[in-house]
């Protein structure tokens with residue numbers, strides 16, 4: 001797995017800034033990282049994981065707003 005190609009997975013959140021994750025090992029990375037600091041994969045491209053949708057659904061559940 002060392003030195004392979006991976007991409008950034010972008011997580012968007014309701015109440016916090018976007019976070020990025022290495023698709024190879026799941027390490028949280030910086031938006032500008034060209035290479036994962038943990039597994040060394042080259043990070044090319046970006047995938048989008050709309051975490052805020054789940055967070056919004058959770059919030060609906062908590063508020064009981066139906």
Ligand SMILES: [Zn+2]
Pocket residue numbers: 006022023024025026027036037038039040041
């Ligand atoms: Zn990695």
